[in-house]
Amino acid sequence: xxxxxxxxxxxxxxxxxxxxxxxxxxxxxxxxxxxxxxxxxxxxxxxxxxxxxxxxxxxxxxxxxxxxxxxxxxxxxxxxxxxxxxxxxxxxxxxxxxxxxxxxxxxxxxxxxxx
Amino acid sequence: xxxxxxxxxxxxxxxxxxxxxxxxxxxxxxxxxxxxxxxxxxxxxxxxxxxxxxxxxxxxxxxxxxxxxxxxxxxxxxxxxxxxxxxxxxxxxxxxxxxxxxxxxxxxxxxxx
Numbered sequence: 001x002x003x004x005x006x007x008x009x010x011x012x013x014x015x016x017x018x019x020x021x022x023x024x025x026x027x028x029x030x031x032x033x034x035x036x037x038x039x040x041x042x043x044x045x046x047x048x049x050x051x052x053x054x055x056x057x058x059x060x061x062x063x064x065x066x067x068x069x070x071x072x073x074x075x076x077x078x079x080x081x082x083x084x085x086x087x088x089x090x091x092x093x094x095x096x097x098x099x100x101x102x103x104x105x106x107x108x109x110x111x112x113x114x115x
Numbered sequence: 116x117x118x119x120x121x122x123x124x125x126x127x128x129x130x131x132x133x134x135x136x137x138x139x140x141x142x143x144x145x146x147x148x149x150x151x152x153x154x155x156x157x158x159x160x161x162x163x164x165x166x167x168x169x170x171x172x173x174x175x176x177x178x179x180x181x182x183x184x185x186x187x188x189x190x191x192x193x194x195x196x197x198x199x200x201x202x203x204x205x206x207x208x209x210x211x212x213x214x215x216x217x218x219x220x221x222x223x224x225x226x227x228x
């Protein structure tokens with residue numbers, strides 16, 4: 001069983017809605033990640049938090065707003081999304097985000113549909 | 116620049132056959148890490164293996180085995196006696212110092228009963 005959980009599993013939202021994706025990890029990791037994955041494509045990195053501080057933002061539009069309330073939780077706030085933002089959003093965690101050798105462990109993802 | 120190539124977009128084999136998924140990578144670094152992940156239809160990426168560039172020893176885990184050859188920059192993955200539950204997309208990935216992990220485009224594997 002995965003030790004990274006994500007809610008909700010599925011989300012349908014309109015372009016004017018505000019919603020949030022949630023991720024929680026139970027492995028004591030200090031780094032957490034958000035990825036976006038379109039159908040039949042590999043995951044694309046969006047954000048990295050290390051020790052609760054945003055360390056990487058891959059030039060993601062401001063309609064996506066990450067938040068890391070503590071080392072176990074990671075949120076992704078969504079506002080004014082576009083239909084092209086429909087994708088699988090994956091959360092991952094790793095030891096502390098300071099080393100390229102770290103293994104990232106992924107959650108089951110949230111399938112987002114923007115209408 | 117780093118790059119991971121999984122030339123096989125889609126593979127179909129009959130259950131119990133052996134199947135090898137190819138992964139070729141490019142890097143200028145001498146120190147790097149290679150990974151394989153499995154993504155079943157449920158969506159979660161499941162970690163399978165991590166290998167550093169200094170460890171060329173092949174690895175076997177049950178029906179899974181990995182062949183790392185630096186001379187050809189390849190890190191191939193073989194499933195022996197495939198089962199329907201092995202049906203998934205498999206990603207090979209590379210990370211080197213100072214860079215984020217880079218995934219290949221994935222190989223979709225269909226195991227036919």
